[in-house]
Amino acid sequence: MADLAERIKKMSPDAVASVSSSLGQECVVVHKEAILEFMRRLRDEEGMLFNFMMDLTVVDYLGKRDAGSRFEVVYHLYSLKHNHRVRVKAPVSQADPAIDSVVQVWRGADWFEREAWDMYGITFKGHPNLKRILLYEEFVGHPLRKDYPLRKRQPLLGPEN
Amino acid sequence: MSELRMDLHTEPMILSMGPSHPATHGTVRFLLKLDGEKILNCDTEIGYLHRAFEKHCENGTWTQAFPYTDRLNYNSAVQNNVAYALAAEELLGVAGKMPERAVYVRTIMCELARLADHYTNLGAATLELGALTAFLYFVEARELVWDLIESVCGARLTSNYVRIGGLASDLPEGFADHVKRVFATNREHWRQFDKLLTKNRIFMDRMRDTGAISAEDAIALGFTGPCLRAAGVEYDVRKANPYLVYDRVDFDVPVGTTGDNFDKYLVRMEEINQSLRIVEQLLGKLPKGPININDASVRNPAKEDVKNQIQSMIHHFKNTIEGITVPAGEVYVPTEGSNGEVGFYLVSVGGGKPWKCRVRPPSFALTQGVGEMVKGAFLADIIPTFDMINLIGGECDR
Numbered sequence: 062m063a064d065l066a067e068r069i070k071k072m073s074p075d076a077v078a079s080v081s082s083s084l085g086q087e088c089v090v091v092h093k094e095a096i097l098e099f100m101r102r103l104r105d106e107e108g109m110l111f112n113f114m115m116d117l118t119v120v121d122y123l124g125k126r127d128a129g130s131r132f133e134v135v136y137h138l139y140s141l142k143h144n145h146r147v148r149v150k151a152p153v154s155q156a157d158p159a160i161d162s163v164v165q166v167w168r169g170a171d172w173f174e175r176e177a178w179d180m181y182g183i184t185f186k187g188h189p190n191l192k193r194i195l196l197y198e199e200f201v202g203h204p205l206r207k208d209y210p211l212r213k214r215q216p217l218l219g220p221e222n
Numbered sequence: 223m224s225e226l227r228m229d230l231h232t233e234p235m236i237l238s239m240g241p242s243h244p245a246t247h248g249t250v251r252f253l254l255k256l257d258g259e260k261i262l263n264c265d266t267e268i269g270y271l272h273r274a275f276e277k278h279c280e281n282g283t284w285t286q287a288f289p290y291t292d293r294l295n296y297n298s299a300v301q302n303n304v305a306y307a308l309a310a311e312e313l314l315g316v317a318g319k320m321p322e323r324a325v326y327v328r329t330i331m332c333e334l335a336r337l338a339d340h341y342t343n344l345g346a347a348t349l350e351l352g353a354l355t356a357f358l359y360f361v362e363a364r365e366l367v368w369d370l371i372e373s374v375c376g377a378r379l380t381s382n383y384v385r386i387g388g389l390a391s392d393l394p395e396g397f398a399d400h401v402k403r404v405f406a407t408n409r410e411h412w413r414q415f416d417k418l419l420t421k422n423r424i425f426m427d428r429m430r431d432t433g434a435i436s437a438e439d440a441i442a443l444g445f446t447g448p449c450l451r452a453a454g455v456e457y458d459v460r461k462a463n464p465y466l467v468y469d470r471v472d473f474d475v476p477v478g479t480t481g482d483n484f485d486k487y488l489v490r491m492e493e494i495n496q497s498l499r500i501v502e503q504l505l506g507k508l509p510k511g512p513i514n515i516n517d518a519s520v521r522n523p524a525k526e527d528v529k530n531q532i533q534s535m536i537h538h539f540k541n542t543i544e545g546i547t548v549p550a551g552e553v554y555v556p557t558e559g560s561n562g563e564v565g566f567y568l569v570s571v572g573g574g575k576p577w578k579c580r581v582r583p584p585s586f587a588l589t590q591g592v593g594e595m596v597k598g599a600f601l602a603d604i605i606p607t608f609d610m611i612n613l614i615g616g617e618c619d620r
């Protein structure tokens with residue numbers, strides 16, 4: 062159990078906060094300060110070789126966890142060579158909703174991080190072009206946050222004139 | 223003469239293409255910087271079909287998410303149904319207890335959906351390249367497959383066919399014969415497509431060497447599905463992490479070499495053949511038996527029981543009003559959609575509603591790559607490149 066996750070912990074003991082395994086899936090929780098270097102090692106180290114960043118998203122645990130770890134940035138990685146998968150999670154606080162961008166590691170993270178910014182208001186530091194992607198620029202707020210009301214409506218603001 | 227050779231001062235032109243362009247299927251806007259007909263830069267803008275899929279799912283019960291999943295990739299709606307159901311069943315801990323027949327039927331429906339999706343994609347692509355005749359054949363082939371899907375679940379596109387712990391209904395009587403008839407015609411169609419396109423000079427000129435991408439670039443951009451395989455990477459979730467009954471059928475995964483539009487076309491064409499093969503094998507092995515799990519807290523009891531037994535009625539009421547109770551946990555289940563890896567990442571904190579219902583949309587990652595793939599190409603090359611990406615707005619924008 063949690064063989065891969067344990068190996069990842071051995072690889073970067075300082076970056077990893079905890080490892081777990083449930084439903085046959087391995088999960089690693091990391092400190093957000095270390096994310097960039099940690100991801101680079103996951104991609105490049107011989108036993109890891111996670112060359113695919115399949116998915117990046119955020120979960121808002123408002124009311125379930127305290128404000129210091131309200132958000133969790135979740136990455137799903139896949140290694141073509143070893144055919145293994147891992148879920149990496151980095152808790153992010155409500156007061157400072159920011160984390161380093163991993164676009165340098167996987168180019169494909171670009172749009173996924175823009176979507177996470179758009180929907181959850183997480184800032185990805187070092188992102189080349191962090192702006193809204195699914196919603197329009199004038200939209201106020203981040204709709205997938207749990208405190209964004211379901212039925213709130215906003216007028217669609219066009220360009221002036 | 224010397225005047226003709228004089229270097230004329232020109233400036234790049236900015237052109238906004240879309241979001242509703244007659245030669246693209248899917249609402250997307252390209253902001254192009256052009257030097258004559260050459261593309262210097264292409265900014266892709268999406269989001270025109272965003273309709274808050276996740277927010278809706280978080281505010282309904284687990285079962286109520288199914289109609290929303292139909293509208294992700296609406297060309298292969300059943301695949302999304304199945305992907306979501308597999309993830310939810312994994313969370314519920316009933317994934318291993320599904321009745322055999324249900325799993326077989328799900329696999330058959332997934333492959334029929336793949337057929338419909340590839341026919342739609344190739345049909346639309348040929349239409350946009352001016353090959354109206356081929357388009358008509360593709361649409362006819364697709365219509366026949368949709369007839370099959372309709373005979374199973376009553377709808378051509380938005381199937382809403384799968385349930386957590388089972389299926390909405392069993393296959394209709396005479397389904398195997400119906401499939402046999404349709405596939406015979408489909409094979410005839412396939413030969414027609416092949417004759418019309420694969421060695422067609424105009425088609426080849428538009429597709430060959432346009433929209434090419436290397437395997438490394440495709441991986442770095444998170445490409446999956448036919449577009450990744452066309453670049454020579456043999457990654458198919460059905461083989462890498464078999465789900466449903468894909469490990470019990472014999473099929474090949476076609477792989478290209480150059481990653482250009484023509485290879486993407488060839489990969490899809492061969493996948494059509496493989497899907498036909500898979501469905502035929504499965505129909506031959508289709509076991510008899512129930513299609514729903516025998517657990518009233520997961521799958522509603524049969525209608526007769528609901529009307530006649532108090533216990534069943536209570537389950538039905540609670541499942542409908544409160545939703546199925548899913549224990550706390552999280553899961554990511556990858557499946558092979560027609561466009562690539564469709565993975566549902568579900569988070570439950572207990573209770574009747576998903577805390578988070580995220581889908582990994584293959585089109586999203588693919589569309590991101592369009593800018594890179596058309597840089598330096600001609601304006602007209604956007605059309606085949608974008609066609610072969612097969613952007614589905616419902617899935618990309620959610």
